[in-house]
Amino acid sequence: xxxxxxxxxxxxxxxxxxxxxxxxxxxxxxxxxxxxxxxxxxxxxxxxxxxxxxxxxxxxxxxxxxxxxxxxxxxxxxxxxxxxxxxxxxxxxxxxxxxxxxxxxxxxxxxxxxxxxxxxxxxxxxxxxxxxxxxxxxxxxxxxxxxxxxxxxxxxxxxxxxxxxxxxxxxxxxxxxxxxxxxxxxxxxxxxxxxxxxxxxxxxxxxxxxxxxxxxxxxxxxxxxxxxxxxxxxxxxxxxxxxxxxxxxxxxxxxxxxxxxxxxxxxxxxxxxxxxxxxxxxxx
Amino acid sequence: xxxxxxxxxxxxxxxxxxxxxxxxxxxxxxxxxxxxxxxxxxxxxxxxxxxxxxxxxxxxxxxxxxxxxxxxxxxxxxxxxxxxxxxxxxxxxxxxxxxxxxxxxxxxxxxxxxxxxxxxxxxxxxxxxxxxxxxxxxxxxxxxxxxxxxxxxxxxxxxxxxxxxxxxxxxxxxxxxxxxxxxxxxxxxxxxxxxxxxxxxxxxxxxxxxxxxxxxxxxxxxxxxxxxxxxxxxxxxxxxxxxxxxxxxxxxxxxxxxxxxxxxxxxxxxxxxxxxxxxxxxxxxxxxxxxxxxxxxxxxxxxxxxxxxxxxxxxxxxxxxxxxxxxxxxxxxxxxxxxxxxxxxxxxxxxxxxxxxxxxxxxxxxxxxxxxxxxxxxxxxxxxxxxxxxxxxxxxxxxxxxxxxxx
Numbered sequence: 001x002x003x004x005x006x007x008x009x010x011x012x013x014x015x016x017x018x019x020x021x022x023x024x025x026x027x028x029x030x031x032x033x034x035x036x037x038x039x040x041x042x043x044x045x046x047x048x049x050x051x052x053x054x055x056x057x058x059x060x061x062x063x064x065x066x067x068x069x070x071x072x073x074x075x076x077x078x079x080x081x082x083x084x085x086x087x088x089x090x091x092x093x094x095x096x097x098x099x100x101x102x103x104x105x106x107x108x109x110x111x112x113x114x115x116x117x118x119x120x121x122x123x124x125x126x127x128x129x130x131x132x133x134x135x136x137x138x139x140x141x142x143x144x145x146x147x148x149x150x151x152x153x154x155x156x157x158x159x160x161x162x163x164x165x166x167x168x169x170x171x172x173x174x175x176x177x178x179x180x181x182x183x184x185x186x187x188x189x190x191x192x193x194x195x196x197x198x199x200x201x202x203x204x205x206x207x208x209x210x211x212x213x214x215x216x217x218x219x220x221x222x223x224x225x226x227x228x229x230x231x232x233x234x235x236x237x238x239x240x241x242x243x244x245x246x247x248x249x250x251x252x253x254x255x256x257x258x259x260x261x262x263x264x265x266x267x268x269x270x271x272x273x274x275x276x277x278x279x280x281x282x283x284x
Numbered sequence: 285x286x287x288x289x290x291x292x293x294x295x296x297x298x299x300x301x302x303x304x305x306x307x308x309x310x311x312x313x314x315x316x317x318x319x320x321x322x323x324x325x326x327x328x329x330x331x332x333x334x335x336x337x338x339x340x341x342x343x344x345x346x347x348x349x350x351x352x353x354x355x356x357x358x359x360x361x362x363x364x365x366x367x368x369x370x371x372x373x374x375x376x377x378x379x380x381x382x383x384x385x386x387x388x389x390x391x392x393x394x395x396x397x398x399x400x401x402x403x404x405x406x407x408x409x410x411x412x413x414x415x416x417x418x419x420x421x422x423x424x425x426x427x428x429x430x431x432x433x434x435x436x437x438x439x440x441x442x443x444x445x446x447x448x449x450x451x452x453x454x455x456x457x458x459x460x461x462x463x464x465x466x467x468x469x470x471x472x473x474x475x476x477x478x479x480x481x482x483x484x485x486x487x488x489x490x491x492x493x494x495x496x497x498x499x500x501x502x503x504x505x506x507x508x509x510x511x512x513x514x515x516x517x518x519x520x521x522x523x524x525x526x527x528x529x530x531x532x533x534x535x536x537x538x539x540x541x542x543x544x545x546x547x548x549x550x551x552x553x554x555x556x557x558x559x560x561x562x563x564x565x566x567x568x569x570x571x572x573x574x575x576x577x578x579x580x581x582x583x584x585x586x587x588x589x590x591x592x593x594x595x596x597x598x599x600x601x602x603x604x605x606x607x608x609x610x611x612x613x614x615x616x617x618x619x620x621x622x623x624x625x626x627x628x629x630x631x632x633x634x635x636x637x638x639x640x641x642x643x644x645x646x647x648x649x650x651x652x653x654x655x656x657x658x659x660x661x662x663x664x665x666x667x668x669x670x671x672x673x674x675x676x677x678x679x680x681x682x683x684x685x686x687x688x689x690x691x
Contacts, residue, residue, distance in 0.1 A: 188405065190390075192687035195397035195503045197405060213499040224687060228390055231406055240406055242376070242387050 025050040025078070025280055028060065029085050032075040032148065043148065048076065051104065053280040058090050060105045061098065068095045068103070073111040075150065078275050086275035087150045089114035109277060112137065116151065122270040123156055131167040131252035133159075133267060142270045151270040160248070160262035167252025171259055174247035175234035179256030183244055186230030191219065197228065295585070296470065297622035300629040303473050315633060317527040318427045327434035330357040331426060332409035332492070336399030337362075337417030341369040343533075348378050348385070350420035355427060361406055362417075363399035364389040371417075395680040396485065397501035404492070404500055412495060414508070416486040419532040420448065428528035429489045439494040439520025440483040440512045443528035444468045450643060452536050457646045458653040459534040459541065464643055468526060469630045475524040478574035479581055481556070482509040483522060487530030494520050503688040505679040506551020513560045516578075517570055527635060542660050549586075549664035550674035556582045557669070559691040587665060594662055619651045 028048035044066060052059040060076065068074060072092050077085040090107030098104045116122065116137055124133035135142055145151045162169050174181045187200045189209070196213035203209050209219040219225045231240040246259035307313035318326060333351055337344060344362065351360060362385065364372040372389050379385035386406060390399065400414060411430055415421065422428075425443065432441050445467050447460035467484075474480045483490065485508035498514045501507045512522050535541040556579055562568055563575035605611050627644045634640040667673040675690050 186405075188402065190394055190398050190402070192394070192684045193503070193689065194499070195395065195401055195501055195507075195684075195688075196499060197398055197401040199405065226392065226394070228402065230402070231386060231388055240386065242389075 026080075027078075028062075029077040029079060030075075030087075030148070031062070031066075031077075032150075050078070050277075050280060053277060055278070055281060057093070057106055057108055058088075058277055060090075060107075062103045062105065064103055066103065068092050068105050070094065073113065074105060074107065075111075075113050076275075077150075080275075084273060085149065086273045087113070087117060088275040088277045089117065112141070113145065113150065116142070116145065116270075117272040117274040119272065121154070122151070122272070124267055124269070126168060130165070131250070132161075132165065133168075133265070135270075145272075146270060149273070151272045154269045154271045155266060156269045157267040159265050159267055160259070161265040162248065162250035162252060162255055163257055163261050163263050164255040165250060165253040166263065166265065167250045169248035169250045169257075169262060171246055171248050173244035174256075175232075175237060175239060176241040176245045176258075177239040178234060178237040179247040179249070179258075180234055180236035181247070182235040183232045184235065185232050186240070188228045188230045189219075189225050190228050191216070191225045193224065199230075200227075294622045296465070296473075297625040297629075299473055300469050301625055303476055304629045304632055306476075313632070315526060317635065318424055318431055321431075326427065327431050328357060329410040329430055329433060330408070331355055331359070331411045331413055331430060331489075332403070332407035333358065333360045333413045333415055333426070334400050334403040334407075335360065335362045335375075335415055335417050336365060336396050336403070337367070337371060338365040338393055339367045339369045339371060340417035341367070341371040341374050343418040344371055345374050345378055347415065347417050347420050348375065348382070351415065351426070352378075352382050352385070354421065354423055354425070355430075357409075358384060358426065359407060359409060360385045361403040362387045363403050365396070365399050366390050366393040393681045395504060395507075395684050397503050397507045398684070400507075401500040404495065407492065410492060411489055412492045413489045414483075414485060414487070415530065416532060419445075419486050419530050421487065422529040422531070425487070425528045425530060429487070429525045432523045432525055433489060433491060435521075436491075437521050438523050439491050439515035439518065440480075440522040441489040441528070442471055442480050442483040442512075442522065442524045443487040443489070443530055444471075444526055445484050445486045445530050445532055447534045447643075448531035449533050449536065454646065454649065455538060455541060456534050456536055457643070458649060460643045461646050461650060462653070462657075463534075464630050464640055465626050469626065469633060471524040472526050472633065477577065477581075478521075479578040480522040480524050481512060481516075481578050481582075483512050484508055484530075486532045487528070488512075489525075489528075490515070491520070494518065503680060503684055504551075505547050505674060505677050506555060509551055510555050510559065513555055513563065513575075516572070516575055517560065517563060519570060519572075526633065538656070541656075545657065545660040546664040546667075547674070547677055547679060549661050550668040550677070552582060552586060553665055553668040554672075554674045554691055557587075586661070587669075590658065590661055590665060593658060616651050619654070620648065623647060623650050 028050065031044045031046055031048060046062050046064040048060055048062040051061045070092055073089055074092055075087055075089045077087045080086050089111040091110040092105055092107045095103060095105040122135055122142060124135050127134045142151060146153055161167060172181045175183050188197055189200055189203045190197045191211045193216060194211060194214040196211055198212055202212045208217060210217050211219060231242055232244055233240045248257050248259050248262050335347060362375040372387065375387045379387050388402065411433055413426065413429060429441050429443050432438050446463050447456055449456050450460035451457060471480060488508055494515055498518055502510050516522055535544050564579045565571060627647060631637060631640055672690055675685050
């Protein structure tokens, strides 16, 4: 028993363009039905036609016995002139069996897939809370659509992310042992005459340079002593090291790690293959 | 003069033989090494090995490899003394793959003393071990060298330095044989007498606290002997760890060997006849009889006997004895016999009989080699006594030796 068409649907059915099947529009290809919770219900490859397009409604006809529950979403593809299959989504308002025995589906352009299809590119954005890259739509859905060919993956960028949470890190020179950026470079003095090497502070005495070992006073740089850059010292862990290492600090989970341990992450976007269904509506 | 020769010639052989007999009678032989100890009984202080080198890119990695991982509480500091080769990069690459190694670089060459003093600023280890960058250590050498430091009175430990390139040529083989007797057994004897005067720069251990009390290393050459004497003056003991073995490359040509011996002998005079002559002043509060004995030993055998020998030779040359050939032959055979006795003692204490016996096969050439050593010693002692030539030695860079005090 076919459901009855509402008056609005009847009015829509009498819209400017109406063709009997087989349509003069290009035939439809893949038919995908989505449930309301955006989970793919089934995929079918059936013969279908675009019957009617108006600014409000879209009517499709299928040579199938498949039932299309109301409020489900139907994604259908159509081969474009360039050979690429493009897609559109409708929210099923109604369906009935036509006089020729085919199933006709009436709906309007809506749904999450259509939202996806309506944007030229889905690029990840940086979540301000977790500092990880995310998509406006569930990535699983995008990947699912990608697997079905409705969107295609596009390389955008390659970034270094935290090996712990894939969050975005900042990088800075820091301690090789604990990663702290609170480090300082030791400055030492080598007194030639007695061979003593000590920190500059050991030699400074009321504005004079005095060797703490042999007590020679008023040393002259170059002739009596030389400055030496020592090791870097960490204020946090008190370790010393020759050169600060490039340290990553994850903005998301606060994890510190040597930069070379950062994960290289390819930032991929999703480019929809959108079918501009309104292009099939008659010009006013 | 002949009397002096009779004292000088057999002194090593006879004293070592007496030492061996004493050890055998008192049950002190065979000597104990760390291998004889239970692991829990071993003294295990924190150790910092300092490798200071100049243009040692070719050898530093092998040295690091021989040290790293041989001791549990170990840190290694490599100081590149302003090298012009890739020593710094080689050490750095090694440090990237091995934990506990700090590599530092000085902007210009400053000498070994300044490098070790530089390293001292970056360690809190109880014991500082100095190793030459062209040497490598036996697997348990660090364990062996730290054991005597369990006694808080000990400030410096001397180790056995052996030749690594023994079989390169006759010169290296003779030096290997010499090291076996003068270092391995010779220092064992010196320890018995309490007159160990040097913890070799090639491999020596020092108590860090003691070294800091004396202000670190003074300018060289001969800085290893200098600091050992300064520690002795401070009241610390210097001892010997016979089974702490280090293998080093010895000079492969006569001129290189001559230069090395000149440096060593000049250092002996510089420190034991001038800088630390106050060790003999009995009215000083830090006077110790063993320190006086140490100086007397050097003054008598290294100066009096040396000049006595050459005056005696001069006498031969001026008025040769009628039976010169017979006399020389008798002297040679007698010397050889005494040396055989030394070899026997060395082998009695040896833990590697095969190696040390093989080293000793150059025995017949040793008397000739001793003549070379005596020549080198005569020249270097004379030039140091009268001209202070040790301050012209480019072992220490010019700007440093110009600035330092000329003892």
